[in-house]
Amino acid sequence: MMGSGGMIVLDEDDCMVAVSKFYLEFTVEESCGKCTPCRIGNKRLLEILEKITKGNGTMEDLELLRELAETIKDTSLCGLGQTAPNPILSTLDNFWDEYVAHIVDKRCPAGSCEDLLTYSINDKCIGCTACARVCPVSCIEGKVKEKHVIDTDKCIKCGACYDICKFGAIDRG
Ligand code: SF4
Ligand code: SF4
Ligand code: SF4
Incomplete structure (x- = not known):
């Protein structure tokens, strides 16, 4: 789930790591700051995604991404924080190879991450x-x-x- 009441069409020119980053930037911006998991946790998730899209990520970062994303989902107070990590969890499940390509091969298969x-x-x-x-x-x-x-x-x-x-x-x- 990346939103509600709409459908988003992506193709092979869209980097799924960058797409996750795009959605997280939105939720980091929109977070009201009332609860810690959303206020701080999402910023940490964003930092990890930025690291990966710049070619500096590690395989340990992927484990941390999943663990942190699940914690934020389980412990945030409202729907914004509870759904913010969904694009990350979903793309980790369905586009694992794209994350690995950024980390191991230092390559963005979609040709979209400029640093790579x-x-x-x-x-x-x-x-x-x-x-x-x-x-x-x-x-x-x-x-x-x-x-x-x-x-x-x-x-x-x-x-x-x-x-x-x-x-x-x-x-x-
Ligand atoms: S989860 Fe909701 S209440 Fe908590 S900081 Fe985010 S927007 Fe605010
Ligand atoms: S010289 Fe440059 S612009 Fe011209 S055909 Fe070769 S690659 Fe293309
Ligand atoms: S710096 Fe030169 S070689 Fe590199 S992308 Fe730009 S025009 Fe092409």
């Missing part, structure tokens, strides 16, 4: 130079009509090359 994205150029590149010209940190090199290459150490993951390439030659994942 990497950009590279594939063999479709025709060497038009458009990406090199828009890159704000000049980390793309290559000659005209030859395949270009991204220096991933310098890349700031702005996505400008991905947006401008008309040949599907930039991989993001």
Whole structure:
């Protein structure tokens, strides 16, 4: 349950860890602060999710997430706190692999968590130079009509090359 009276459609481009974070940000904002589990517990849950989406999570964090989420659900005073952890519990049950990919592979399968994205150029590149010209940190090199290459150490993951390439030659994942 992520709300009431509505249906939310998500596809493979939606990261389920980020979706959980989105809903938790809302409840942290809306918490009236009267009871401790909701006021403090949800903030701790949010911190853990932020850690995972930045690629700094551990498998122990997943155990902590579940334990804390269940405690908040059981001990909060009103419906807001009692339902706030639902997106986390639900996605842990149904999209466990996505959490693991963020933690173990440092990869966001949906390609949505910016800190985990990497950009590279594939063999479709025709060497038009458009990406090199828009890159704000000049980390793309290559000659005209030859395949270009991204220096991933310098890349700031702005996505400008991905947006401008008309040949599907930039991989993001
Ligand atoms: S669970 Fe309800 S009463 Fe408790 S802090 Fe959250 S909003 Fe307030
Ligand atoms: S914009 Fe695309 S085709 Fe052009 S050089 Fe860059 S990667 Fe290659
Ligand atoms: S994502 Fe941005 S910084 Fe990275 S290579 Fe592409 S244009 Fe350059």
